Amino acid sequence: MRKNGNSLDQRTFDKLSRLYIIALSTIALSVVVSQVLIRKHLQDQESDSTVINIAGRQRMLSQKLTKEIVSLVAEDDLDKALSIKDSIKATQALWQVSHESLQSGNDSLGLPGNNSVVVSDLFKRLNVSFKTINESSKRIVEKIEGQPSLPVDSFVNDVTIIKNTEADFLSVMDKIVNQYDLEADEKVSWLRRLEMLLTTLTLLILLFEFLFIFWPTAKSVKQTLAELLVAEKKAKKMAYDADVLSVSKEKSIKELRALSHAMDETLLFARISSNGSVVHMGNKFSRLFKFNRFKASASFSEILSIHDNERMNIDDLVSKYKKTGWQGEVKATTKEGEAIWLEMAIIPFNPTDDKSELLIIASEITERKEAQLEIERLTKARFEEKMSQQKIISSKIIENQEKEQNRIAKDVHDGIGQMLTGLKYNLESIDISDIEKTASKVEHLKELTTNIIKGVRTATFNLTPPELTDHGIVPAITKLTKELSKLTGKQIVFYNKTNFNQRLDSLIEINIYRITQEAINNAIKYADSTHILVSLSHSENLLSIVIDDNGKGFDPDKVKRIKNGDGGMGMTFMRERITYINGRLFLSSQPGKGTRVTLNIPL
Numbered sequence: 370m371r372k373n374g375n376s377l378d379q380r381t382f383d384k385l386s387r388l389y390i391i392a393l394s395t396i397a398l399s400v401v402v403s404q405v406l407i408r409k410h411l412q413d414q415e416s417d418s419t420v421i422n423i424a425g426r427q428r429m430l431s432q433k434l435t436k437e438i439v440s441l442v443a444e445d446d447l448d449k450a451l452s453i454k455d456s457i458k459a460t461q462a463l464w465q466v467s468h469e470s471l472q473s474g475n476d477s478l479g480l481p482g483n484n485s486v487v488v489s490d491l492f493k494r495l496n497v498s499f500k501t502i503n504e505s506s507k508r509i510v511e512k513i514e515g516q517p518s519l520p521v522d523s524f525v526n527d528v529t530i531i532k533n534t535e536a537d538f539l540s541v542m543d544k545i546v547n548q549y550d551l552e553a554d555e556k557v558s559w560l561r562r563l564e565m566l567l568t569t570l571t572l573l574i575l576l577f578e579f580l581f582i583f584w585p586t587a588k589s590v591k592q593t594l595a596e597l598l599v600a601e602k603k604a605k606k607m608a609y610d611a612d613v614l615s616v617s618k619e620k621s622i623k624e625l626r627a628l629s630h631a632m633d634e635t636l637l638f639a640r641i642s643s644n645g646s647v648v649h650m651g652n653k654f655s656r657l658f659k660f661n662r663f664k665a666s667a668s669f670s671e672i673l674s675i676h677d678n679e680r681m682n683i684d685d686l687v688s689k690y691k692k693t694g695w696q697g698e699v700k701a702t703t704k705e706g707e708a709i710w711l712e713m714a715i716i717p718f719n720p721t722d723d724k725s726e727l728l729i730i731a732s733e734i735t736e737r738k739e740a741q742l743e744i745e746r747l748t749k750a751r752f753e754e755k756m757s758q759q760k761i762i763s764s765k766i767i768e769n770q771e772k773e774q775n776r777i778a779k780d781v782h783d784g785i786g787q788m789l790t791g792l793k794y795n796l797e798s799i800d801i802s803d804i805e806k807t808a809s810k811v812e813h814l815k816e817l818t819t820n821i822i823k824g825v826r827t828a829t830f831n832l833t834p835p836e837l838t839d840h841g842i843v844p845a846i847t848k849l850t851k852e853l854s855k856l857t858g859k860q861i862v863f864y865n866k867t868n869f870n871q872r873l874d875s876l877i878e879i880n881i882y883r884i885t886q887e888a889i890n891n892a893i894k895y896a897d898s899t900h901i902l903v904s905l906s907h908s909e910n911l912l913s914i915v916i917d918d919n920g921k922g923f924d925p926d927k928v929k930r931i932k933n934g935d936g937g938m939g940m941t942f943m944r945e946r947i948t949y950i951n952g953r954l955f956l957s958s959q960p961g962k963g964t965r966v967t968l969n970i971p972l
Contacts, residue, residue, distance in 0.1 A: 388586050392578045399574050403567040407560070417553040419479040423467050424546045428539055430464040434506060435535045441509070442528050447517060454513045461506045468499055471545075485552060491545045498538035505530045637711065637731040641669045645687045648726060657733070659704050669729070673701040673711075690715050691727055698738065699731075710738035788821045834882075842878045843869060843905065846885055846914075850903055857893055859901060866906040871972075873912075880946040881914065881970060884954070887943050888916040888966040896920020896964060907972065914968040922958045 437460060441453045467478070472492050474482020484492065505527040512524050638651035647669050650660060660672050670683035679700055686695055696714040703709060713731040720726060792814065799810050837845035847863050854861040873881075885903065892898050898920030906913050940956070943966075947954040951971055958964035 388582050392582045395574055395578065396571075399567070399571050403571070406563060406567065417549070417556065420471065420481075421546065421549045421553065423478065423480065424471060424542070424549050427464065427467055427471070428542045428546065430460055430467065431502065431535060431538050431542065434460045434464060434502070435531055438506065438509060438528055438531055441513075442525070450513070451517060454510055457506060458510050461503065461510070465503055485548070488545060488548050488552075491541055491548065495538065495541040495545065498534050498541065501534045502531050502538060505534075637713075637729075637733065639669065639729040641687070641727050641729060643687075643691050643725050643727065645669050645684055647672065654731075657703070657709070658701070673699075675702050675704060675706070686715065687727065691725075692717055698734070708735070709733060710735045788817055792817050792821065837878060837882055838875075841870070841872045842881050845878070845882050846903060846905070849882070849886060849889070850901075853889060853893070859893065859899055861889065861901045862903070864902065864904045866904055869905055869907045869912065871907075873972075877950045877970065880950050881912075881968065884943045884946050884968060885914060885916065887939055891939055892916065892918035892920055892964065896922070898963070910972055912970045912972055914970075916966045917963065919963045922960045922962050922964055924960060925956050925958055 434457065437453055437457045441450055441457065444450045444453060466475075469475075470478050470480045470482070472482065472484065472489075474480050509524045509527050637654045637657065639654050640648040640650075642648055645668055647660075647667055650672070654660070658672050660667070668680075668684075669687065670680040673683055674680050679702060683699060683701075686699070689695075694714070694716050697712075699711045699713045701709045701711055710733070711731040712734045713729060716728040716730065718726060718728055795810055795814050795817065799807055801807060834845050834848055836848045843865060847865075850861045850863040853859070872878075889901060889903065892901050896918050898918035900919050902915075902917045904915045904917070944954055947968060947970075953969045955967040955969075956964070957967070
């Protein structure tokens with residue numbers, strides 16, 4: 370089993386080798402560091418016992434020196450006195466060497482001379498006593514050596530000085546010895562702590578290696594063994610599958626031969642070279658285009674068509690898409706001149722490394738193509754018909770606009786104009802001297818003036834109301850329903866269910882107003898209704914206006930005849946306007962049950 374170019378056993382061995390080298394190197398490093406630290410400390414402590422011994426000996430030597438000097442003074446025998454003098458001289462020399470070595474160090478005595486600050490300060494104090502005793506001892510020895518028979522009285526003063534100074538020397542020397550002993554104990558304690566620290570560190574390293582090296586390594590080995598077992602199973606399965614595949618291969622070859630025969634017989638199938646020459650053509654293809662399959666190679670385009678333009682089209686497709694492939698529709702013509710449409714796919718493939726061919730797989734779609742062309746023709750005819758209808762609607766719109774303008778002009782001329790003319794004649798005919806007739810004419814003039822005002826309001830109200838421009842659609846519809854209710858005597862009520870008060874685009878507002886006005890006018894003119902309810906509601910994205918009447922109703926299907934020019938254009942105008950503002954109009958009516966017109970406008 371190999372992965373990324375390395376066998377599983379080699380990768381596992383390399384991984385384990387790295388982990389064990391790291392683990393053993395870490396342990397070895399910790400042991401070496403521990404030994405170096407401990408040995409260094411022990412080496413520092415090797416001289417501690419020598420220092421303590423020599424320091425203690427200094428006390429003994431000072432006492433011995435004092436005793437020998439006292440014995441010298443008390444000795445009467447000259448020979449013994451000289452012998453004591455030699456002993457004093459030897460003791461004094463050893464005492465002086467030891468004293469200096471304790472401070473400065475001495476390799477022969479094994480003294481390092483690296484005293485602490487406390488010991489150095491004590492030696493500074495001790496040096497005074499040492500110097501006094503040492504000088505006095507030397508003077509005594511020098512006097513005896515110069516004159517052996519010198520009387521005792523001549524160095525009594527030096528003896529007295531030594532005896533008086535010895536106590537100070539011994540006191541400070543005791544402190545030095547104690548300090549050496551204390552420092553040695555502290556070094557031992559520090560060594561114990563160092564040993565404990567190194568032991569703890571070693572245990573932590575072992576724990577770390579167990580958690581992050583040995584335990585993961587064990588898991589890795591376990592996983593590797595599992596992978597090896599799985600690989601073994603896969604190998605066995607692959608061997609078994611190879612046997613099965615060999616049997617399947619023989620079976621597939623037989624099936625492929627059968628499939629190839631079936632394709633030749635059932636599909637429009639062919640193989641051509643990259644230059645368009647036929648390599649092989651199926652039976653069905655050959656029968657459709659009357660081609661002899663055993664004939665020498667011929668051009669594919671010449672087989673499919675007898676027309677030059679169709680051949681050029683096929684040759685262009687083969688040349689252009691011989692590397693990328695292509696799928697689409699192709700027109701062909703048989704030798705009998707019959708037009709045939711093919712849905713054809715050109716598929717490039719390489720039977721060998723140095724040879725490329727094209728597979729041609731096609732199906733005849735002549736009937737479907739003819740039906741498609743017929744649908745396109747009918748669609749074009751329908752479009753032209755729709756355009757013709759649109760022209761009719763446009764002419765009707767223009768015609769209605771002219772009628773509306775003539776109506777307004779007629780209302781102004783025949784109604785308001787005649788009433789204004791009558792008002793003028795009545796004003797001219799007033800005779801101020803005849804008070805009774807004047808009063809009667811004034812009353813008549815008031816009524817005539819009221820009618821003129823009503824006519825003006827009616828004429829202007831049919832135009833764009835100022836409320837729509839100034840305040841929006843809700844105030845405009847409110848004014849519309851109130852005015853039409855007054856003018857017609859019908860109960861026309863407006864109900865704003867959701868208290869809508871937003872302003873919309875001016876074109877949207879004028880179209881909503883005109884559609885609502887047209888729906889109310891239809892209910893007034895044609896429905897014989899007595900009550901009309903205009904209700905408005907809105908949501909976040911939709912404005913809805915519903916116009917209900919209790920009139921006689923009608924059959925909405927008959928309204929469809931409008932588009933053929935058989936009826937009025939009011940409903941057509943309403944639909945044109947609602948489409949213009951991307952809204953929807955719904956008409957619901959039944960004979961004898963009233964009518965409902967619903968407008969839905971997106972916000």
